[in-house]
Amino acid sequence: MALVQYSDSDSEHELDDERVKIDLSTRKKLRGNSTSMTPADSRSSLPPLPTGFHDLYASSTRVSVRDDPSLHGGRKRVIPHVEGNWPTHIYLEWSPRREEMEVLSDVVQRCKTKLADDDSHIHSLLHSDLGVQLPLHISLSRPVVLATEQKHAFAELFENSIQESPIKPFTVIPETLDWVSNSEKTRWFLVMRIRKPPNDELNALLRISNQTLAKFNQPSLYESQTSITRSSKKRGSNKNLSLAGKYSNDDVTSQDLSDRFHISLAWCLDEPSLEIQEKTSGIDVKPLQSLKIIFNSVKAKIGNVVKSFNL
DSSP, X not given: OOOOOOOOOHHHHHHHHHHHHHHHHHHHHHHHHHHHSOHHHHHHTSOOOOTTHHHHTOSOOOOOSSOOGGGGTTOOOSSOOOXXXXXXXXXXXXXXXXXXXXXXXXXXXXXXXXXXXXSOOOEESSBOTTSOBOOEEEESSOOEEEEGGGHHHHHHHHHHHHHHSOOOOEEEOEEEEEEEXXXXXXXXXXXXXXXOOTTOHHHXXXXXXXXXXXXXXXXXSSOOHHXXXXXXXXXXXXXXHHHHOOOOGGGOOOOOOGGGOEEEEEEESSOXXXXXXXXXXXXXXXXXXXXXXXXXXXXXXXXTEEEEEEO
């Protein structure tokens, strides 16, 4: 057993006492500084998270091995999980600053208040169930599925297309509030419609996304039914047209789809009634129109991996 060493010198006791005094003095100073700081000061003193931080944690934890809508507020999985298939989504991501989040939260709350008498059950997309702020996005593709052997080739082709394009970082401004559904009409979203940017970057990025996906026999986003039908007649077949939506690169049109782009703020399971839509259109959108949203990269989520491509 080791013996405990005791000092036989008064000088060592004095040195220890001096160390205690210095330590207590330092703690008091630190405590005084922390109490004088406001919560806003303490937040602003923290360095911002790296740009790619959220990409590392883009997937939520799986709590079931099968699709169980009761675990997700009644939501149903659009693409069933199949081994060897990789759900893929191309989008522009926006992480609002604190003052921007206050504007968005106020709009969502006013919408909930206006619709309080209706059985709408609106769920905010601004924060998770644990109160963590969530990034928002503009979709540039449908939820599609790539096979394992397609993943690398798709990412490489899409990255090359972005690098070869003349598109630079750009700014968009919200314009109006509206309700839109997903393609299956299983969920409805409260969205901000986006004003067309001066250099038409959204349409340009959508064309790159649609053209890339077409090479892998994946459906385009916002492709009009008219152009699909016309292209299918040209090929002499319309088999599984509504479900597959597969067409060649030549079928991807250059039409202006500026009125389709949006950022979702909240969701509900039931289609909003005409009365709900009218009440929503009556909400003041001037605070939203003061927001300037900057995008300097495009993201592609393939499975649980997020790849970011700089403009």
